[in-house]
Amino acid sequence: MPDSLAIRLLDWFDQHGRHDLPWQQNPTPYRVWISEIMLQQTQVTTVIPYYQRFMDSFPDVNTLADATQDQVLAHWSGLGYYARARNLHKAAQIIQQDYDLQFPESQEELEALPGIGRSTAGAIRTLAHKQYAVILDGNVKRVLCRHDAVEGWPGKTAVAKALWLVAEDYTPQQRVDDYTQAIMDLGATLCTRSKPRCGDCPLQTTCVANAQGNPTAYPEKKPAKKKPQREETILLMINEQQQWLMQRRPEKGIWGGLWSFPVLEPDSELEEYLGKKGLKAQSTKELPLLMHQFSHFGLTIKPLQVNVSTTMVKEPQDTSSQWVELPDGLPGGVPAPISKIIDQLNPVTTT
Ligand code: SF4
Incomplete structure (x- = not known):
């Protein structure tokens, strides 16, 4: 077999x-x-x-x-x-x-x-x-789970171990590179997540899930757990030179090392926050909320655009924050939701 x-x-x-x-x-x-x-x-x-x-x-x-x-x-x-x-x-x-x-x-x-x-x-x-x-990426897991009707969520150690044994068993000694590409291709093109085309599949005669008539029942999904939700206020500060303050995210945590806008911590007051940076708000404007789903939590981003003026000579900036012109002066990579916000930015008219 x-x-x-x-x-x-x-x-x-x-x-x-x-x-x-x-x-x-x-x-x-x-x-x-x-x-x-x-x-x-x-x-x-x-x-x-x-x-x-x-x-x-x-x-x-x-x-x-x-x-x-x-x-x-x-x-x-x-x-x-x-x-x-x-x-x-x-x-x-x-x-x-x-x-x-x-x-x-x-x-x-x-x-x-x-x-x-x-x-x-x-x-x-x-x-x-x-x-x-031997390989066992997401596509290969799906094909093997279905072909051998492997039960259980593949993220569980015991299920993963069983799948590795199945993968080892099927991997041939000859043309192993082509076999590797073939099983990945089968998963990506025929044995797809929601619409497997079993009628065109070379494995249909031995595939247990196909015989059962329920291929999409495999692989089993991760047991559902309600994702925690978080909120984050980000400050889109623009100065008199029409530059925006961007900050590099800390290495650890979401979007580590990417550039974004400064976050106003929940227990901080805007005025106090700006004061520490030698800035003063001239006007503010709340922009539409943005939802983003991470694998382990949901984030609601509340963008607050703030026109600022400088109230004192600034200390030399550290390299993790910069005033830049947008969209052309991005200092590095930005996460997709922040990129969306940047596309919609307009300076606020000071009243
Ligand atoms: S017969 Fe269907 S379920 Fe089985 S491996 Fe082929 S496409 Fe996937």
């Missing part, structure tokens, strides 16, 4: 698989790595333009290691899950310093790099180094 699954999948791949994705051309470990990280939680069509821009600016591990974090995050703006970009940058610096720019090849060395887990390490080994390795 395992062999026959691989054979059917490879036959299907030869005719219907994707062979012209940008990272399939010249699949060096670096190019495969960047694509695998971008493709986590993100669709191929969204990734392609980001991937191409990233490769234009950082064509190899050396250019990525030498870039600033701001430059890297600016290329990630809008893709979300920004820890992925920060980890890429850190890992590139480790490969530059500890591996003399030679991409590591062993599972252990790859998994020791920031942001690289077992499946991503496996994908780099098979697709770039042409070694035997």
Whole structure:
């Protein structure tokens, strides 16, 4: 059975698989790595333009290691899950310093790099180094859960362990790189989350979920838990020179390292906050609320636009905040919701 699954999948791949994705051309470990990280939680069509821009600016591990974090995050703006970009940058610096720019090849060395887990390490080994390795990314999990009717939420350790055993069982010794690409392609194109096309699938005769007539019942969803909700007031301050104050978010926490607007803490008064910065509000305007869903909580952003004047000579600014002209003077990457706010900014007319 395992062999026959691989054979059917490879036959299907030869005719219907994707062979012209940008990272399939010249699949060096670096190019495969960047694509695998971008493709986590993100669709191929969204990734392609980001991937191409990233490769234009950082064509190899050396250019990525030498870039600033701001430059890297600016290329990630809008893709979300920004820890992925920060980890890429850190890992590139480790490969530059500890591996003399030679991409590591062993599972252990790859998994020791920031942001690289077992499946991503496996994908780099098979697709770039042409070694035997097993992968289990989101698409593959879905195919295997359905094919073998694996019950339980794959985020649970016991279910994940069972799935890795299934994945190992089916992965063939020959053409392992094509098999890896084939099973990812099947998940992305036929065995999709909500509308699997079982009638066109090369695995339909052995797929248990298909026989049961309920493929979308697998994989089981994460047990529902109500997400906590938070609110944040952000200050869109504009000075007499029509510049806006932007601040880099702390490394830890949401949007770490990206540029946003200063946050007014819930227990702070606006006047007092501005006073400490040597500023005074001339006028204020509440802008429409913006909702944003993170994986673990919901955020309501309350943007408050404030025209400010300077009341005293400012201390030299630290590098984590800057007065900039918008939208052209962005100092680095910005999260998607902040980018939306910037698109709608207008100076307030002082009355
Ligand atoms: S038969 Fe349907 S559910 Fe089973 S692997 Fe193929 S597309 Fe997925």
